[in-house]
Amino acid sequence: MDFEIYLPIAQVTQNVFVLLAIGLVMGFLSGMFGVGGGFLLTPLLIFIGIPEPVAVASSANQLVGASLSGVVSHWRRGNVDFKMGTVLVVGGIIGSLGGVQLFSLLRRLGQIDLVISLSYVILLSTLGTMMMIESVGAVLRASQPGARPRRLHQHSWFHRLPFKMRFRRSKLYISALLPLSLGFAIGVLSAILGIGGGFLVVPAMIYILGMPASVVPGTSLFQTIFITASATILQAVTNQTVDLPLALIILIGGVVGVQYGTRFGARMSGEYLRVMLAAVILAVGAKLLFDLTVPPDNIFSVAPRIE
Amino acid sequence: MTRTGLATAFLLSLFLLAAPARAQQLVADLNTHLVAITTRFNGAEVTLFGTIEGGGDVVAVVRGPERETVVRRKSRNAGIWLNTRSVSFGNAPGFYQVFATNPIDQIVPASLRQLNEIGVDELKLSPVGRFSHEEVPDFRAALIEDLQAEGLYGHGTGRVEMRGDKLFRATLAFPPNVPTGTYTVQVYLLRKGDMVAAQTTPLIISQTGIEADINEFSADQAVLYGVVAVLAAAMAGWGATLLFRNA
Numbered sequence: 001m002d003f004e005i006y007l008p009i010a011q012v013t014q015n016v017f018v019l020l021a022i023g024l025v026m027g028f029l030s031g032m033f034g035v036g037g038g039f040l041l042t043p044l045l046i047f048i049g050i051p052e053p054v055a056v057a058s059s060a061n062q063l064v065g066a067s068l069s070g071v072v073s074h075w076r077r078g079n080v081d082f083k084m085g086t087v088l089v090v091g092g093i094i095g096s097l098g099g100v101q102l103f104s105l106l107r108r109l110g111q112i113d114l115v116i117s118l119s120y121v122i123l124l125s126t127l128g129t130m131m132m133i134e135s136v137g138a139v140l141r142a143s144q145p146g147a148r149p150r151r152l153h154q155h156s157w158f159h160r161l162p163f164k165m166r167f168r169r170s171k172l173y174i175s176a177l178l179p180l181s182l183g184f185a186i187g188v189l190s191a192i193l194g195i196g197g198g199f200l201v202v203p204a205m206i207y208i209l210g211m212p213a214s215v216v217p218g219t220s221l222f223q224t225i226f227i228t229a230s231a232t233i234l235q236a237v238t239n240q241t242v243d244l245p246l247a248l249i250i251l252i253g254g255v256v257g258v259q260y261g262t263r264f265g266a267r268m269s270g271e272y273l274r275v276m277l278a279a280v281i282l283a284v285g286a287k288l289l290f291d292l293t294v295p296p297d298n299i300f301s302v303a304p305r306i307e
Numbered sequence: 308m309t310r311t312g313l314a315t316a317f318l319l320s321l322f323l324l325a326a327p328a329r330a331q332q333l334v335a336d337l338n339t340h341l342v343a344i345t346t347r348f349n350g351a352e353v354t355l356f357g358t359i360e361g362g363g364d365v366v367a368v369v370r371g372p373e374r375e376t377v378v379r380r381k382s383r384n385a386g387i388w389l390n391t392r393s394v395s396f397g398n399a400p401g402f403y404q405v406f407a408t409n410p411i412d413q414i415v416p417a418s419l420r421q422l423n424e425i426g427v428d429e430l431k432l433s434p435v436g437r438f439s440h441e442e443v444p445d446f447r448a449a450l451i452e453d454l455q456a457e458g459l460y461g462h463g464t465g466r467v468e469m470r471g472d473k474l475f476r477a478t479l480a481f482p483p484n485v486p487t488g489t490y491t492v493q494v495y496l497l498r499k500g501d502m503v504a505a506q507t508t509p510l511i512i513s514q515t516g517i518e519a520d521i522n523e524f525s526a527d528q529a530v531l532y533g534v535v536a537v538l539a540a541a542m543a544g545w546g547a548t549l550l551f552r553n554a
Contacts, residue, residue, distance in 0.1 A: 006348050006483075008518035009525060013349060013483050061536050065544030072548040110379050110390045118387070229537045236533030240525050244536045245518075248543060255547035292387045299382070300449030305375035305395060 023253020031261025074218025095187020371402025372488030
């Protein structure tokens with residue numbers, strides 16, 4: 001008996017256990033590090049031979065379920081700022097509208113694969129390097145007693161922007177333009193890269209918006225549900241690249257993996273976890289960059305015309 | 308199209324196409340006219356069989372549905388390989404394979420090969436849109452090479468086996484990545500360089516079962532499909548939290 005499954009939208013045959021294992025690894029990492037993991041899922045799906053556009057759209061689809069399952073425990077503890085989340089979502093939906101159109105245009109021009117890979121290389125190498133520097137620094141500081149904690153956030157020009165709004169849960173009084181434009185950026189990235197944006201939203205919430213650390217993961221997951229949901233529907237309408245069976249199989253592996261990842265992560269110190277996550281991110285980025293720069297086996301590629 | 312509609316169209320085309328087989332010198336058929344792609348599809352084999360009268364050579368050409376196909380060429384810019392040139396071919400068959408009792412260049416004259424597009428070199432692939440003429444041969448060769456590598460275009464000629472003087476058969480193998488649509492199997496009888504009989508038989512390759520339904524749903528009701536995909540993922544995620552709540 002074999003366990004091959006024909007994926008109807010990707011139109012390729014894949015082993016069910018390979019897909020479950022990818023979900024499991026993804027879920028484990030996301031449970032351990034507290035990020036959605038979409039930025040690792042899309043490249044992994046591309047590595048096993050799922051066409052890039054289908055990998056992006058199905059990854060967004062999968063994240064709807066993964067982030068919903070993650071937000072529940074934060075919600076029970078009251079650690080979700082719904083007002084902030086809603087403003088982020090409004091920006092996010094506008095961003096994903098634009099992102100999907102851009103995706104469609106790049107696909108017609110035959111440049112979507114390049115843009116996806118290149119964006120990932122830039123994003124992962126920047127993020128990985130920043131995290132590596134920050135977390136190695138934290139590990140070193142932890143070994144030096146008496147080091148002073150840094151200030152939560154600096155006041156700068158963007159705190160003088162208009163349309164100020166009060167966010168009680170986050171104890172903030174800031175311009176709504178800030179979360180709105182952050183949401184917009186995540187929406188665009190979600191549509192082009194199939195990510196929930198947790199790994200960008202989390203640092204932005206802490207360092208730019210200045211939200212208290214306790215409400216950051218819950219609010220980030222909350223906005224991820226809606227931004228990925230909007231990206232999924234828009235991809236389904238514009239590009240017809242959402243492979244639901246693929247997303248569901250990954251999700252099954254993912255929810256199991258999250259349970260183990262969370263327990264494993266709880267037993268490790270935060271600084272070491274961040275060093276490891278930075279290493280994983282840099283490795284994925286390096287692999288994608290390597291693939292772009294090595295001379296291809298065949299300089300020609302063939303694909304049916306997309307209308 | 309409905310199932311009965313397909314069946315009627317198919318029977319009608321069989322009748323029309325079988326009619327020109329002169330004096331029944333050539334009768335050919337397939338063991339099945341429908342290849343179903345299901346969840347567990349891993350390629351398929353279809354048997355072509357038939358009889359000839361008065362000897363000669365049998366040539367069969369299997370063609371998949373035509374579609375506009377873009378060939379892109381990468382070149383190195385700033386250390387990165389990216390698609391820079393492209394040529395679009397308007398009518399590339401998604402599948403193409405020739406079967407014959409003997410090497411085709413020995414049994415089919417060049418003029419007949421050209422006229423009936425027998426052999427990959429004779430495929431009439433017309434570029435559309437913007438292109439420069441001197442580039443076309445390279446892109447055409449790349450298209451054929453790529454589809455050959457995917458197992459969709461034949462390398463050389465497949466075998467038609469004769470059983471005695473009259474019976475012939477050939478095994479048409481379709482790989483797992485075969486495109487869906489209506490295929491034609493053209494069978495020719497050649498005698499001393501003359502085409503004495505010809506017959507065309509259709510073959511339908513289509514997704515069936517749940518994956519066909521999913522694919523059709525995603526194309527016909529894109530908005531609803533997107534909403535269903537979101538709800539299904541959300542329910543699976545919610546279900547998981549209930550399942551692991553006490554774990």
